[in-house]
Amino acid sequence: MPDTENQVTTATATPGSRPSANHILSINNIEVVYDAVAMAIKGVSIDVPAGGLVALLGANGAGKSTTLKAISGLLKPERGLVTRGEIRYQGENLEGVAPQDRVRLGIVQVLEGRRVFGHLTPEENLIAAAGTRMSRQALASNIDRVFSYFPRLKERRGSSAGYLSGGEQQMLAIGRALMTQPKLLMLDEPSLGLAPFLVAEIFEIVRRINSEEGLSVLLVEQNALAALDIVSHGYLIENGRVVMHEAADNLKRNPDIQEFYLGGAQAKNLRDVKHYRRRKRWLT
Numbered sequence: 344m345p346d347t348e349n350q351v352t353t354a355t356a357t358p359g360s361r362p363s364a365n366h367i368l369s370i371n372n373i374e375v376v377y378d379a380v381a382m383a384i385k386g387v388s389i390d391v392p393a394g395g396l397v398a399l400l401g402a403n404g405a406g407k408s409t410t411l412k413a414i415s416g417l418l419k420p421e422r423g424l425v426t427r428g429e430i431r432y433q434g435e436n437l438e439g440v441a442p443q444d445r446v447r448l449g450i451v452q453v454l455e456g457r458r459v460f461g462h463l464t465p466e467e468n469l470i471a472a473a474g475t476r477m478s479r480q481a482l483a484s485n486i487d488r489v490f491s492y493f494p495r496l497k498e499r500r501g502s503s504a505g506y507l508s509g510g511e512q513q514m515l516a517i518g519r520a521l522m523t524q525p526k527l528l529m530l531d532e533p534s535l536g537l538a539p540f541l542v543a544e545i546f547e548i549v550r551r552i553n554s555e556e557g558l559s560v561l562l563v564e565q566n567a568l569a570a571l572d573i574v575s576h577g578y579l580i581e582n583g584r585v586v587m588h589e590a591a592d593n594l595k596r597n598p599d600i601q602e603f604y605l606g607g608a609q610a611k612n613l614r615d616v617k618h619y620r621r622r623k624r625w626l627t
Contacts, residue, residue, distance in 0.1 A: 366391060367392070367393040367394075367395075367526060368389070368414065368430075368527055369390050369391075369431045370387060370389040370390070370410070370413075370430050370431075372388050372428040373387050373410075373427060373430060374386060374387075374426050374428060375406075375409050375410075375425055375426070377422055377424075378422050383409045383423065383583055384410055384583040384584075386428070387410055387428075387580065388428075389561075389585065394559055395559055395576070396549075396553045396560045396562070397574055397578070398561075398562045398563075398564055398570040398591070399563045399577070400564060400577050400578065400579050400594075400604060401579060401581055402581070405581050405583070406580050406583040406584075407531075407564075407580055408455060408531055408563065411529050411563055412452070413425050413430060414432075414437070414450065415442060415529065416441060416442035416445050417442055432445075433448075433526075446525075449524070449525050450525065450527045450529070451520045453520045453530045454516075455531040455532045456535070457513055457515070458516065459515050459516055460504060462505065463503070464500060464503060464504065465502070466500045469486050469515075469518055471519075472518075472522040473523070474523075485521070485524070488521070489518040489522065492548050492551065493514040493518055495510075495514060496515055509541075510537050510538070510541035513533055513537065513541075513545060514545065514548075517548075517549070526558070527559045528552075528558055528560045529560075529562075530549065530563065532563060533546075533549075534546070534564060534566045534569055546569055546570070546572070549573065562574060567600065568604075571591045571595050574591050575591055576588070576589070576590055577594045579594070587600075
């Protein structure tokens with residue numbers, strides 16, 4: 344019988360550790376504070392290999408979205424600030440780089456909640472996302488590229504985006520991000536509020552985009568079961584700290600991940616656990 348205690352200890356990440364890879368993104372021991380008093384994430388370290396597909400997993404409020412906003416530069420409107428550590432993109436420190444300049448560098452975040460322009464058609468949404476720097480020929484080519492991944496959007500190209508289903512709006516949100524021709528695509532809870540068959544369809548498209556275009560993807564998800572089916576590696580964040588980092592297959596086999604995150608009959612949130620020894624395994 345396997346020794347569960349040792350199994351979890353082996354899976355737990357060491358803060359600041361670095362797997363050997365060519366990283367497009369390296370986050371080293373960052374802390375984020377809101378309103379100068381509330382610490383949201385505490386010493387988070389994450390790597391995304393160039394062309395990799397990586398998941399950041401955790402419960403609601405664990406610090407996943409804050410981590411993405413630290414990367415995309417969207418903390419300031421929410422009175423958040425990176426107070427320690429560094430974020431490197433293609434080897435360059437992002438400190439002081441404005442959000443719009445990060446987009447020009449190739450970093451794009453699809454925010455939770457889709458946020459498409461409801462009064463515009465899907466095609467008009469894609470055109471708006473492309474900006475003014477793209478030639479007419481390149482614009483048409485990129486729209487065709489998005490429609491090839493999302494044929495549902497092509498079928499609804501003349502409808503108002505506000506009348507699309509939740510799944511179609513999520514497809515459009517991802518399509519808008521692709522129009523910026525990113526090198527790093529960050530998805531914040533793309534499965535939120537969607538039926539399981541739509542989640543499977545969208546995640547398979549994300550996997551295709553990663554595989555066919557070599558686009559690096561950082562996927563933030565509460566739906567660990569769906570995320571671990573498409574990513575190569577995953578990080579588990581709890582209470583603002585990365586507590587585990589493993590290959591996806593290893594995470595799926597880990598008994599604690601199965602109990603707390605893979606939706607079994609006895610699944611529960613870590614904060615509901617009262618047994619000291621079990622909590623210590625996670626937080627050591």
